[in-house]
Amino acid sequence: TAIKGVKLRPKKTEMDWLDIPSLIVSNTQLNYQKENIKVQSITLEGVHANVWLEPDGSINLLQLTEQGANVKKATASNWQASIDQFSISKASIDLEDKTVKPSGKFQLTGTEFSTSGISLDLDKALQIQISSTINDVAALKLQGSVLPSNFTAELAVDVSKMPVKQLLMYLPDYPGIEFKSGEAAAIGKITLDEKANINYVGDAFVDDLVLLDIKNKSEFLALKKTSVQGIIYKQAPESVAIDSIIMDRPQM
Numbered sequence: 001t002a003i004k005g006v007k008l009r010p011k012k013t014e015m016d017w018l019d020i021p022s023l024i025v026s027n028t029q030l031n032y033q034k035e036n037i038k039v040q041s042i043t044l045e046g047v048h049a050n051v052w053l054e055p056d057g058s059i060n061l062l063q064l065t066e067q068g069a070n071v072k073k074a075t076a077s078n079w080q081a082s083i084d085q086f087s088i089s090k091a092s093i094d095l096e097d098k099t100v101k102p103s104g105k106f107q108l109t110g111t112e113f114s115t116s117g118i119s120l121d122l123d124k125a126l127q128i129q130i131s132s133t134i135n136d137v138a139a140l141k142l143q144g145s146v147l148p149s150n151f152t153a154e155l156a157v158d159v160s161k162m163p164v165k166q167l168l169m170y171l172p173d174y175p176g177i178e179f180k181s182g183e184a185a186a187i188g189k190i191t192l193d194e195k196a197n198i199n200y201v202g203d204a205f206v207d208d209l210v211l212l213d214i215k216n217k218s219e220f221l222a223l224k225k226t227s228v229q230g231i232i233y234k235q236a237p238e239s240v241a242i243d244s245i246i247m248d249r250p251q252m
Contacts, residue, residue, distance in 0.1 A: 001025045010063055017061060021046040035078045041085040052096040052103075057196035057235075062151070081120050088113040093132075100169045108132040108140070122149035138162035144189075153192040157202070160185040164206060174211075177220060182209035188231065197235040204228040224249040 006020040027040035052060050091111040097104035111132040118126065130142040144155035164171075164182035188202010206226040213220040230243025 001028070008064055015050060017050050017064060019048040020044055035080065037079070037081040039081075039083045041087070042083055043086075044088045045090055047088055047091040049091065049093045051093055053099050053196075055098050057099055057198075059196070079120075083118040085116050086114070086118055097169075102169050104167075104169050106134055106166075107136070108134055109136065123147070128155075134159070134162060135166060142190075150194045151192070151196075152194055153190070155190045155192075156188075157190050157200075158187050164209065176214050178212040178214050180210040180212045180219075183207045195236065198233075199235065200231060200233040202231055204231060223247050 001024070003023040003025070004021065006018075006023055007016045008018040008020075009016045022043075022045040024043045024045075025039060025041075026043070029036075029038040031037075049061070054060065089112055091108075091113070093108040093111060095106045095108060097106075109132070111130070113128065113130050115126045115128045117124070125145040125147050127145055128143070130140070132140045134140055138159055138161050141158040142155045144153065146153045146155075160183075162184045164179050164184050167184060168179060183206065185205045185207075186200075186202060188200055188204075191199045193199070205228070206223070209221070209223045209226055210219060211221040212218070225248040227246040227248075228242055228244075229246070230241075232241040233239070
């Protein structure tokens with residue numbers, strides 16, 4: 001079964017939050033006697049999503065889902081439903097992070113998402129895989145588990161070639177210093193708790209970092225490679241611990 005042109009938005013909102021040009025449902029089996037629905041696969045292609053994090057860390061798309069009593073009613077019924085494979089291909093996402101000021105704005109293109117074994121048991125963790133390109137330059141890969149009942153997650157993350165200039169809203173303000181160049185990368189594990197707090201454990205790297213002294217119009221610092229190892233970041237309460245920082249070829 002193919003469904004074309006699905007658009008989703010909350011009431012009294014002019015902008016579509018989800019635009020799904022193509023939705024294909026394959027091999028659906030319905031058994032009234034056993035009160036069971038099985039779907040072999042659901043594939044979404046060319047999806048465009050407008051996503052943002054509110055200042056409290058909540059995700060706007062969750063407003064599109066039925067929660068509370070409706071979810072409890074569905075899971076308490078005798079009916080069972082399952083989807084063997086669910087995938088999204090060639091998706092694009094306009095993402096805004098309002099938890100920082102100024103807000104971080106990113107465009108994810110060529111996004112691929114897959115998971116399997118979906119059911120009405122919201123306490124069953126889903127294994128997911130995501131790959132995407134951020135702002136046409138940085139490669140992003142995520143892989144791990146998500147628990148639907150409380151929207152917690154534990155994901156391995158691998159991001160590379162992210163321009164430092166596009167991450168300045170997450171860095172401390174250094175008056176008189178300008179970030180001329182630099183590409184960031186990170187390999188580690190991200191966890192998301194029930195209150196949407198993010199924790200990170202892993203390493204980070206910056207290649208070809210150049211800082212300028214704005215007043216003197218000259219290079220303040222140039223590093224071929226900087227490795228920050230053993231990072232432990234907790235959002236609430238906010239804290240950062242680092243095992244070591246290794247700087248290659250510092251020039252002053």
